[in-house]
Amino acid sequence: MTRRLLLSHLSLILLVLLALEVPFGVFYARSELSRFSRTAEQGAMTLAEVCEDKMEHGLTADLPDLARAYARRTGATVLVADRRGIALTDTAAHTMVGKGLSAEPDIAAALHDRSTVGTHSAPPAAGEFLSVTVPGGSDPAVACVVRTVYALAPLKTRVRTTWLVLAAAGLTVLAGASLIGFALARSITRPVQTLERATAQLAEGRITDPPATDHGPPELRRLAASFTRTATRLQHLLQTQQAFASDVSHQLKTPLTALRLRLENFEPHLAPCAQGSLDTALGELERLSRMVQGLLALARLENTEIRAEAADLDAVVADRADIWSAFADEQQVDIIVPAGTSVPVLAVPGALEQIIDNLLSNALRVSAPGTAITLAVVSTPARGTRTPPMTELHVIDQGPGMTEAERHRAFDRFWRAADADHDGTGLGLPLVRHLTRAGGGEVTLEAAPGGGLDAVVRLRHAERRHQQDRLALATNVDTATRSTPAR
Template identity: 35%
Template sequence: MSRRIALVTMGLITALLILAVVPLGLSLTANERASFRFAVESSARQLSAQAEEYLADHDPPTAMNQALAEASEGGDCAVVLRASGQVVATTACASGPPARASVLAGEVRSGAEQTAFAQQGDWLLAAVPVGDDGHFAGVAVLARSADPVNDRVGEVWAWLSVTGLAVLALGALLARRLARWVARPLTVLSSAASRLGDGDLDARAPTGEGPDEVRELSAVFNRMAERTASLIGAHREWVADVSHQLRTPLTALRLRVDLLADDAEQETAAEMAELQVEMARLASLVDGLLAVARAEGELPRPEAVRADQVVAERVAAWEPVAADRGVALDAMHTAAQPTLAHIGPGDLDQMLDNLIANALDSVPEGGHVRVSATGGRAAVVVRVVDDGPGMSEQARATAFRRFGRSGTGGSGLGLAIVNRLASVNGGRVTLEHTPGGGLTVRIELPAQR
C-alpha cells in the first residue's frame, strides 16, 4: 500500500513539475530569442540611420564608418549597400556571415520600409532600408552571432532541470514519508488483526499514529479486541472452573462407589457396575471439557513436525487397544521423503488420539482402521479411514460442534477439539464418506517450506 501511495504522489508531483517547468522554460526561451531579435534589429536601425547621412544626405561617411567599427568591435558583422546593390562599406567579416546581404537587400527593396530577417547558421541577419520619406537610398545589413543567447537559453534550461530534479527528490522524500505515515498504522493494524484472529487475545493496535481516521479505526479495533478477549476469557474461565469443580466430587463419588461395589451383594452388583460405567462416562465428559478449554486457550508456536512419524507413533500406541477390541489398526505412508507439517508441537498427536479413539469406538469387531500421511509442496494431508457405520450427512454437518452427536456414543467433544487445533494451525478438517462404507476424516495442514 505504501508503495502505491508513494507512486501516486510521485506521479502527481511529476505531472505538476512538467506542467510548470516546461511552459516556463519555453516562455523564457521565447523571451530571450525575442529580446535577441529586437537587439539585432535595433542595432541594424542605428547603422541605417548613420548610413542615411551618407547615402541620402550626402554627408561625409565618418558617422557610418564609426558605426561599422563599433559593430565590428562588438563581434557583429555589417554591410551597407546602395539601392542598386553596390556595396558601400562593410566590416572585416563581410565575406563571412553576411553573405546573404544582397538577398536581404532585394527583399527590402521589394517590400520598401520593411525589415527583413534571415538565419545563417548561428547568425541572425537583419536588413533595414536606408532613407526616409519614401526615398530608398540603400540597405543596412547587420549579422550577430546567436551563441550568447543559445548559452543563456541552455543555462535557463539547466537551472530549470536542476530545480525540477531537486523538487522531485524532495517530493520523493515527502511522498515516502506520507506513504509511511498513512500505511504504517494500517500495516500494524492488519498485523494486530491477524494475531487476534490466530488466537492472541492481547493483540492491540497503536492509536497515536497516522491520520485521524486511522487512529479512530485503531481505537474501534482495540475496543472490539477488549470485548472479544473479555467474552472468550470469561467463557474459558467458566468451563475450566466448572470442570475443576466437578472433578473433585466425581473422584470422591467414584471411590465410594468402588468401595460399595466390593461389598455389594450379588443382586446389586450389576446395578453398581452400570453406575460405575455412567460415572466413567461423566468423568470422560469433564476431561473433554478441560481439553476443549486448553485447546481454545493455547496459541501454537508452529514448527516442523514429521507427520508420518507421528502417525506411526500414535498407531503403535493405540494398537493394544485395537487388538483388545478385535480391530485392525494400520499406519500407511507412501511418500518417498519425510512428510513435514508446519504446526504446533503435540497438536497432531492430540488430533490423532481423538480421531483414533472415535474410530475404534465406532468400528465393530473385525473392522479396520487405517491412518495415513501424504505430503505436498503446499499442504500435508493426514487421513483416518474406518469401515464402520459412518455418519449421515446431517450428522457430518454438526459433528464439529461441542457436544455434537457423532453416533459413536462419545462425549461429542473429540471432533470439536480436532477442528479447533487444525484451524489455529492454519489447516482444516473435513468428513468424507469412505467408499464401501465408513467414515474418512481428512486433516489438511500447512507444509513446512
C-alpha cells in the first residue's frame, strides 16, 4: 500500500512537472532563436547602411576591412555584393571576389529590396547556421547586398544547458516530493499495518499487540479504536463461551456419575416390568456422559495451544486397526488395511489415534454384517505452487452413506442424521475436524464408490514444516476423551 500511494503521488508530481517544464523549455528555445534572428538582422541592416555609404563616396576599398571588423565583433561570416550581385568581399573566403551571385535566391531577393532570414544545415561536422541577407538601400536604387552567416551551435548549447537545468530542477523537486510522499504514505499505512497484525492475532485467538489509537489520520484512529472495542468484546465473548463449556462439562461429570450409581442401585428393587425403562434410562445417561466428555475435549482443544509434531501415520493406522478388529469381529465386519508407505505427517500428539477411533466407531455403527471397512493411506502430489503434497487417510465403509447436504452438515456440533438409529452424541466429527485442523490438515466426507461413505483426512508432510506457518492451534487431549462419540 505504501508503494502504491507513493507511486500515485510521484505520478501526479511528474505530470505537473512535465506540464510546466516542457512548454517552458520549448518556449525558451523558440524565443532565444527569435531574439537571435532579430539581433542578427538588425546588425546586418546596420552593416548594409554603412557599406552603402562607403560605396556612394567611392570608398569600396574599405569594405573588406569593414567586413572583417564586423565578423570579429559578432562571430559571423560576412559577404558583400554590389548592385549587380558581384561579390566584393567574403570573410569566410568561400566566394571569390568578382563572382556573380545574382542567381542565388537570397541575393536575388535582396537586389529586389527584400530581406531574407533562414537556417540551413552544413555538413555534419559544421552543424546548423543562421543566414541573414539584407539590401543596402531601397528599390530601385539598391546599392549593395550584405549576407551574414552565424553558427547556431552556441545557441543550441545554451538551450541544451537550459534543458539540463530544468531536468535537474525537476529531479530535485521529484526527489523532495518522494521524501515527503514516503513520509505521508508511511504515516497513513503504518496504522493500517498495525490493524492488519492485530487482525491476524485476533484470528489466532488473542491480540497481544493492539493497534494504537493516537497515530495516523483521524479516520484510521477512529477505525483502530472501533476495532479494539470490537476485538475486546469478541475475545470476552469467546472466553466466556469457552469457560462456560469447560465449566459445565466439569460440573456435570460428578452428578452424572452419582446419578448412574443411584439408577444401578434401583435395579434389585424394581419389578421385572420396569427393567426395560431402567435400561433405557441408563443408555441415555451413558450417551449424556459421552456428550459431556466430547464437550470437554472440544473446550480443551479451543483453550490450549500446542505445536504439531511429526507422526508415523502407517504405524498408527496399523495399531488402531488391530485394536478395533475385536469390535469389528463381533459385528462380522472386516477391517482392511491395504499396504502402503507414507512420509511422516504433522499432527498434534495423540490426535491421529482419536481421529481414527472416531471414524472407525462411526463406520462400524452403520456397517452391516458381512461388509468391510477400509483404512487406506495415499500420498498425493503437489497441485501447483499453492497446494503442497499431502498424505490422505481414507476411512471407507459400505453403509448407507449420506446425501451431499448431510455430508455438509455432518461437522456441525450435535447434528445427527434424521434416520440415525444409534445413540451418538453428534460431537465425534466436530472433534475430528478440530484435531485435523490443529495439525494444519483438513477432513471431508465424500461418497464412496459403490455406496457408503469415504471420510478423507488430509495431513501435511512433516518434511515441509519449515516452509509452513507456525501452528497456533493444537490440543492437550485427556485420555478420558478417547471415547467413541458418533457423528
